[in-house]
Amino acid sequence: MPEIxxxxxxxxxxxxxxxxxxxxxxxxxxxxxxxIVTSLYHLFGHQAFRPIARLAMATSFAxxxxxxxxxxxxxxxxxxxxxxxxxxxFTSAMAGFGILYSGYLAVLVLEVWFVWRAAIIERxxxxxxxxxxxxxxxxxxxxxxxxxxxEIDHRAIxxxxxxxxPMACMLHGYVGFIFGAIKANPWWSTPLMPVIFLLSAAVSGxxxxxxxxQALSKIKQRAADQACVAALARWLWxxxxxxxxxxxxxxxxxxxxRSESWLIISELxxxxxxxxYITVQMIVGGLIPLILLGIVVLMNRYLHERLRxxxxxVAALLxxxxxxxxxxxxxxxxxxxxxxxxxxxxxxxxxxxxREGVLMAIALVVIPFVILWVFDRVVGIDAGEPAGGAEGxxxxxxxxxxxx
Amino acid sequence: xxxxxxxxxxxxxxxLGGALRLAGGAWVLFSGGPLAxxxxxxxxxxxxxxWTEHRxxxxxxxxxxxxxxxxxxxxxxxxxxxxxxxxxxxxxxxxGVEGSHVDSPNGGKDGFPPVQVGFEPTKAFFVPKLCNHCKxxxxxxxxxxxxxxxxxxxxxxxxxxxxxGCAYCVQACPYGSRFLDPVTHTAEKCTWCxxxxxxxxxxxxxxxxxxxxxMFGDMKRDGDPVRHAIEHDRVAILQGHLLTxxxxxxxxxxxxxx
Amino acid sequence: xxxxxxxxxxxxxxxxVVAAVSIGRGFLVPPSYGxxxxxxxxxVQEQMDVRAPRHGGVAACAACHAAQAxxxxxxxxxxxxxxxxxxxxxxxxxxxxxxxxxxxxxxxxLCARCHRKVLGRPEGFPQVVLERHLxxxxxxxxxEGKVCLDCHDPHSPKP
Numbered sequence: 135m136p137e138i139x140x141x142x143x144x145x146x147x148x149x150x151x152x153x154x155x156x157x158x159x160x161x162x163x164x165x166x167x168x169x170i171v172t173s174l175y176h177l178f179g180h181q182a183f184r185p186i187a188r189l190a191m192a193t194s195f196a197x198x199x200x201x202x203x204x205x206x207x208x209x210x211x212x213x214x215x216x217x218x219x220x221x222x223x224f225t226s227a228m229a230g231f232g233i234l235y236s237g238y239l240a241v242l243v244l245e246v247w248f249v250w251r252a253a254i255i256e257r258x259x260x261x262x263x264x265x266x267x268x269x270x271x272x273x274x275x276x277x278x279x280x281x282x283x284x285e286i287d288h289r290a291i292x293x294x295x296x297x298x299x300p301m302a303c304m305l306h307g308y309v310g311f312i313f314g315a316i317k318a319n320p321w322w323s324t325p326l327m328p329v330i331f332l333l334s335a336a337v338s339g340x341x342x343x344x345x346x347x348q349a350l351s352k353i354k355q356r357a358a359d360q361a362c363v364a365a366l367a368r369w370l371w372x373x374x375x376x377x378x379x380x381x382x383x384x385x386x387x388x389x390x391x392r393s394e395s396w397l398i399i400s401e402l403x404x405x406x407x408x409x410x411y412i413t414v415q416m417i418v419g420g421l422i423p424l425i426l427l428g429i430v431v432l433m434n435r436y437l438h439e440r441l442r443x444x445x446x447x448v449a450a451l452l453x454x455x456x457x458x459x460x461x462x463x464x465x466x467x468x469x470x471x472x473x474x475x476x477x478x479x480x481x482x483x484x485x486x487x488x489r490e491g492v493l494m495a496i497a498l499v500v501i502p503f504v505i506l507w508v509f510d511r512v513v514g515i516d517a518g519e520p521a522g523g524a525e526g527x528x529x530x531x532x533x534x535x536x537x538x
Numbered sequence: 539x540x541x542x543x544x545x546x547x548x549x550x551x552x553x554l555g556g557a558l559r560l561a562g563g564a565w566v567l568f569s570g571g572p573l574a575x576x577x578x579x580x581x582x583x584x585x586x587x588x589w590t591e592h593r594x595x596x597x598x599x600x601x602x603x604x605x606x607x608x609x610x611x612x613x614x615x616x617x618x619x620x621x622x623x624x625x626x627x628x629x630x631x632x633x634g635v636e637g638s639h640v641d642s643p644n645g646g647k648d649g650f651p652p653v654q655v656g657f658e659p660t661k662a663f664f665v666p667k668l669c670n671h672c673k674x675x676x677x678x679x680x681x682x683x684x685x686x687x688x689x690x691x692x693x694x695x696x697x698x699x700x701x702x703g704c705a706y707c708v709q710a711c712p713y714g715s716r717f718l719d720p721v722t723h724t725a726e727k728c729t730w731c732x733x734x735x736x737x738x739x740x741x742x743x744x745x746x747x748x749x750x751x752x753m754f755g756d757m758k759r760d761g762d763p764v765r766h767a768i769e770h771d772r773v774a775i776l777q778g779h780l781l782t783x784x785x786x787x788x789x790x791x792x793x794x795x796x
Numbered sequence: 797x798x799x800x801x802x803x804x805x806x807x808x809x810x811x812x813v814v815a816a817v818s819i820g821r822g823f824l825v826p827p828s829y830g831x832x833x834x835x836x837x838x839x840v841q842e843q844m845d846v847r848a849p850r851h852g853g854v855a856a857c858a859a860c861h862a863a864q865a866x867x868x869x870x871x872x873x874x875x876x877x878x879x880x881x882x883x884x885x886x887x888x889x890x891x892x893x894x895x896x897x898x899x900x901x902x903x904x905x906l907c908a909r910c911h912r913k914v915l916g917r918p919e920g921f922p923q924v925v926l927e928r929h930l931x932x933x934x935x936x937x938x939x940e941g942k943v944c945l946d947c948h949d950p951h952s953p954k955p
Binding site: 225 | 678
């Protein structure tokens with residue numbers, strides 16, 4: 135039984151939105167953040183991101199495949215989950231999930247297909263038997279890799295990135311809207327919520343890519359492209375500044391306006407969320423990466439490669455922690471305070487086992503990397519884009535790596 | 539010959555074009571669902587009960603409440619409410635100049651024990667609470683599958699067969715009226731005893747209240763005393779600034795009550 | 797556009813999937829959905845019939861227990877429903893006949909639930925500090941068991 139301090143409405147003592155609901159925005163954050171990075175290359179032509187453009191797209195795809203799992207695991211009736219698609223009630227932001235998720239999935243599947251099409255056809259040509267039949271199916275039985283076809287692919291990728299970027303932003307922004315539009319809960323109800331969610335999604339996506347890129351470089355014994363690392367650090371710093379600014383702004387405005395909810399919220403922050411909000415989210419996850427990334431960006435010219443890699447990786451890991459704690463503080467924190475505005479309940483402790491437990495949450499983050507590994511085995515990620523983009527017309531080979 | 543080189547046969551494209559047109563027509567035809575047939579038989583539910591003839595409302599006079607908890611017990615017995623969850627409950631307010639104290643031990647089901655407060659109390663009262671069956675509910679607004687809905691006679695109900703148990707409505711209710719039933723794993727709340735009211739009975743809580751604190755009425759019935767009180771007396775609602783338009787009205791509500 | 801064949805093929809696959817989902821959805825929407833709003837209208841009748849009413853009201857009790865009912869209307873508990881103390885009718889009546897013993901709670905706790913003096917009750921309402929009340933009435937012994945019933949008839953307590 136939870137302990138109540140003060141007075142809580144009798145039905146208000148339960149935390150219904152569990153660890154799984156913390157994981158869901160965390161995972162869709164990776165989807166949106168990775169897609170922003172890959173779009174910076176495919177849509178906006180930032181050449182610095184060429185080495186990881188494909189990795190970013192594959193990461194976005196891998197996390198998207200897992201994104202609906204935390205929701206299914208959380209529902210009281212998971213077998214009725216598809217009802218959101220069958221009889222969606224469109225005044226509900228959650229009903230948007232069905233449309234946004236499937237729409238964005240379609241766009242991303244198409245874009246992945248166009249990007250890797252030449253590689254798939256190459257593998258179809260080189261393999262025999264069942265593998266050959268499989269690759270031919272993946273290629274949809276068309277085998278055109280002429281310069282004109284690849285040019286069409288290039289334009290299609292640009293178009294899909296143009297459609298996909300707002301969709302990825304909406305896929306994560308609507309999660310922020312789910313919280314931000316609940317007038318009943320003063321910790322959630324603010325127009326800033328979708329913006330904060332989206333910006334911290336960018337932080338988590340870029341941070342994930344920094345860590346992933348460094349890890350892959352170590353595994354493949356290949357140096358990480360320093361211009362790319364510097365660019366990633368720069369964008370991470372930029373998004374982190376925006377995120378922290380808005381998160382602080384929300385608190386500052388609430389404290390200044392001192393409306394009826396401020397008393398219980400300040401008590402929430404200083405008691406129940408003191409460690410996770412002040413220590414983890416703001417200091418360890420906010421202030422320290424701000425400083426580390428500031429060093430990487432402002433002193434870029436003077437940094438040795440090892441130092442740049444190390445600083446940006448440490449900062450990225452801290453940012454991953456920051457974004458997780460931000461999600462936790464919002465989802466769980468909002469349920470620790472009662473709508474009576476007179477009471478707080480004892481902290482929520484997630485179960486270890488069980489379908490909404492800690493092990494399941496860990497599995498949800500591990501599975502996308504398994505998917506990435508399978509993806510690499512099947513079509514080869516080869517991290518970067520082919521030299522010169524689509525002009526060459528030859529099957530994709532990047533940065534001096536041997537083909538798998 | 540390597541069959542992975544491209545070939546060009548314009549006739550295939552023409553076939554595809556025709557197939558697409560045909561499929562498009564079939565898609566439009568079948569996507570609508572069985573709505574067309576059902577519309578023909580639209581009508582009121584049940585024999586003898588016409589939901590367009592009623593618009594229910596609830597009135598609570600907090601000056602009369604003695605905090606006996608009979609209402610909460612009757613509701614739990616009438617509706618199989620699980621322990622630890624409440625479709626209705628009573629809150630006690632003890633108010634002084636220096637502070638205020640609110641409690642609701644087990645929702646008030648076992649009555650209220652004596653209480654010591656750390657200040658000089660100047661007034662104390664009980665406030666029964668339940669689902670307000672709002673006109674502009676946040677809970678219906680956020681239900682992703684249309685399991686929560688409002689009937690034409692003013693009841694907000696939850697379709698237990700459609701509810702997916704996402705608990706969004708529980709988060710959206712500003713009054714804490716909703717809960718997720720641990721047995722059915724669906725959202726539950728007070729239904730103003732719809733199964734009684736549509737048979738001309740009163741909700742169980744109103745039936746057992748010994749002091750006349752709780753009153754149930756019909757805004758469409760001439761001479762209804764609840765309707766008269768709402769239309770002519772000074773009534774208050776909970777959290778009016780949220781514009782949920784609750785249909786549960788209170789007489790003699792204090793500013794301490796949220 | 798011969799080099800764009802693969803584009804058309806991909807779009808075709810997409811269109812087929814979307815069409816299949818839309819058509820499949822049509823079969824899964826329940827028949828009464830959307831009749832009066834975005835909900836399953838059949839549920840309204842289901843809610844009306846969700847269970848038989850369990851509380852009968854005073855009139856239903858009076859049908860068999862006329863003596864107690866009359867005594868009650870003449871006394872101080874005239875506004876107190878029988879079921880507030882004895883529980884819902886359905887606990888001991890099924891299909892118009894007695895199915896189980898009617899719950900009778902004779903302990904002082906039942907009386908105390910309403911009449912123990914606590915902060916919050918209206919001033920004019922009869923409430924006592926139980927120990928003081930026994931002393932004032934010169935009743936010896938602790939507050940326990942059915943001590944209230946020694947002096948008070950619950951169906952017609954003194955006004």
